[in-house]
Amino acid sequence: MFRTALRNVLAHKARLLMTMLAVLLGVAFVVGTLVFTDTVGNAYKERFLTTLSDVSVQATPPYDEKTGERGTVDGDTLRRLQRLPGVASVTGSVEGVAAVAAKDGHPLGDDRVTAGGNYFPQADGEDTRHPLTAGRAPTGPDEVALDTATADQGGYRVGDTVRLAVDGPVLHKKLVGVVRTDDTHGSGATLALFDDATAQKLFLKPGRYDGVTLQADRGTSETELAAEARHVLPEDSDISTGAQLRERQRTEAAEGTRGLSQVLLAFAAIALFVGVFVIGNTFTMLVSQRSREMALMRAVGAERRQVTRSVLVEAGLLGLCAGAAGFLLGIGVAMGIRQLFASTGSGLPDGPLVISPGTVLISFLVGVVVTMLAAYVPARRAAAVPPVAAMSAIHTPPPVRGLRRRNAIGVALIAIGVLGVVFTASSGEQGRTIVLLPSALLLIGIIVVTPALSGPAVDLAGPLLRRFGVPGTLAPRNARRNPRRTASTASALMIGLSLVTGLTVVAVSATASLHERAEHSVTADFEISSKNSGHLPPSVHRTLAKSPAVTSSSPRRQGAVRIGGDEVTLTGVDPRTIGDLLDPSFVSGSFAALGSGGGKSLLIDTSLADSYGWATGQRVPVVYDDGVRGSLEIGGVYHDDEYLPSTMMPLATLQPHLKETEDASVLVRTKSGDGDTARYSLQRTLDQNPVIQVRNTDDLAEAAGGEAITLLLNVLYGLLAMAVVIAVLGVVNTLAMSVFERTHEIGMLRAVGLQPEQTKRMIRLESVLISLFGALLGIGAGIFLGWAAGELAADSIQGYEMVIPWGRIAVALVGAALVGVVAGLWPARRAARLDILTALKAD
């Protein structure tokens, strides 16, 4: 039996190649994921070993309970730590935000990660955290060092003057050094370093540090040193040994990569699931073509079981080859995934590829098991061929069973799936994880009834295709000939497309609702804020208010007050202009309240009103930050919204009680709207300060999640592409098999005058038809699942309304048609090139 199976594999090389590709790609995906995960995990481990190798103890002073400010360590403490026995070196760190502009003026780094700090020279004049690659350490108030990436991107060289900003006006510092950094912020981050005094002045207070790291002498353990340091450091400082830090970072990294690995493996599983259809289909076709051969085996005495086993062994051999090839390709895929993540700036570390023995084993196991599983049903069917079929002159494929039972099961699955999805979708929060189960049932149900659907669906296309003449008449009829085959080919495509569509619906709807709400709530043209969150100097508003380009403006200035026992942040706005700039949906009251009542009024959002039980007209006693008591009248309640502050009150009332005058943001309306011209003019007004961002409502929506959603969606598209590619292979496979089976027929058609182009067109149309059928099913299911997912997400995304992305659906359909054309190219060419006489003689 084994020899027969081996011979068969070899005899059908070309036809099995496609099948092998389907398994191979799935295996490659799995292997790629595993190798990638191992590699990233290893790289993390390596990096933490190097970054923290010279840290024996790290200490962060506690937050000041009263002021809520971060704790600091003074220079004295540092000196005392230095004198402790067993200390090799002490490093005091100062950290903050410093935005750097490139030479041409545009801000560097992405919106969040723009770090600043101190260069802390040790006895040898070097800071071990930041090894210099060029120039020297910054030593004076006008000097700065940048990391290599920032210097490169900004086009700066040692000796140039760098434009940067912390929270005030633009600073000009001379670049004296370039350093390497192992910072975990990843690509896209910038780092600017100053000498101690400058860093302390910019980020903290003179003579103060955010934290310290100690390096132990040889012979002193980290624990001993930590115990010693505890006596010197402020009480309740967070003290960790290097070993603890490394362990913590390692577990965090491991969790991070595990999560990523699970997501990737889920997509690999989807690809393999699609692969099962392709394999199953191929084996069904191979077996039916060889039914005479199988019958002969049975006739000469092979048992049913032996025939089944011979087909399964054949599948196993194929799976083994596919596993081996998939393993090799998987290593390539791993490199590809790494490249993909590197290009999206996720800041994963780099390192040598790690291929564990487990991965090798899994690749073969997955290849063999998946292939044999998919071949099981066809193998059983092969054995069902009666031995007498060997004697009959006419080619008899195994009997095709009716679809009735199959349809009943499918309809039942769909019904359960739909009901389940609708039910869980309406049950809110708890439904989130459960919804996956009925969704899967629904998809499987659709797959089960697809053969029955294929007939009517193909008939619908009939009239449209008739304009293509005889090829157009024959294509749909050919597609109808074997509903099971057409269906499983289309199903493979359906799975990928339903997921693509579902995800697109949710993502597009969520993004649209973000934009819609930003547009609705913020009527200002721009919001000006600092990357150094909440620290916009009041001069920014003064400058803007004076600018001729600005027609109205208001700061959003925050101050903490105590109400009852709680601390609440109040936001002061300009009552005269705020109505031009924000448009909350008021449940009760209005902006007019801010102008009346002697300025002692307060507007609050619904979530605050709900949690305190406040209503319009109520008076609320407050204790300001400076200890002064007062009372405010609730002048209105509006729907909460991430684009709006949770409270609004007249700035003039809040201002006298504030310790520091800083704005969270400034809202402006301009003469020329919210376009790029207006933006540029505002940036010019603000001296092109790199720490200040000027954002219109679209930018706000993108920052509020739109950007992240788009990025995520693109990554998911990339992952699903694998499933779609496998499905396309399935279409190619099915058509190639069909052409082979219809050799005689094609020969006859050519004999009676069908031109080669017409023959090609007939095959291509069939291919397009199958592809579009799969795509339509997938898109339909995807929209439904997208709707359900949206219902579940609606709780966490305000104002979520389903948007059906017709444009993208049209693109998907055109794409599916193209896929059909491409998948049909090779089989069509084969069909057109058949030698008529040979084809007519074929049996």
Place this chain on the structure above:
Amino acid sequence: MHPHQPLSAPEPHAAHATDLTKVYGTGDTRVVALDAVTVGFGKGRFTAIMGPSGSGKSTLMHCMAGLDSPSFGSVRLGDTEIASLNDRQLTRLRRDRVGFVFQAFNLLPTLNALENITLPMDIAGRKPERAWLESVIQTVGLADRLGHRPAQLSGGQQQRVAVARALAGRPDIVFADEPTGNLDSRSGAEILEFLRGSASALGQTVVMVTHDPVAASYADRVVFLADGRVVDELHTPTAEAVLERMGRLTPAHA
């Protein structure tokens, strides 16, 4: 053995081959299937080509029908020299000017009887002549079977559909390759009657390849091939006469 004799007949030819030679393979595997065959098929006549296996009768038909291209020599269909046509032109010629009846698998399983009959015209995008189509359908007795798929028809009925398809486009010539090979004798006789009738009553030129003397006896004339050459011919044959001539060609039979 009969010497080579000129076969030019008084009536005009629907198709004519001159020095038609077909060689397959090269070197050791070289096989001469047709060796300078010169033969004509008269307009409105029903001609049978006979010969033992490997005599070249099928090759002759394939070359005359534009399914295969000759190695040397000329083949004329009416005024058209088909040896010089390219694949496209040959395909169009088969579609518009030639009708085919094969031994088996003549029909497309996805098309019903009527669609199968009009297939060549549909491929060409031509409308069939209604009156002619109806008379063909009447002649082969399929009027009540037009909506049936081939799977719902008997072997004889399927072959009648094939004959109707071959006649429906009023081709210059109909080639039939062992049209009764897969049929029982009664159905076979029906098909042969149709072919003879189409020549005698409708003036359709028909060329049939067969190895069955009884089938050949329906023809107006039988051309005998052996080893790629025309070796004999017989006019208004009877089955016995054909059998007798065949016997001379195959010594084993003698």
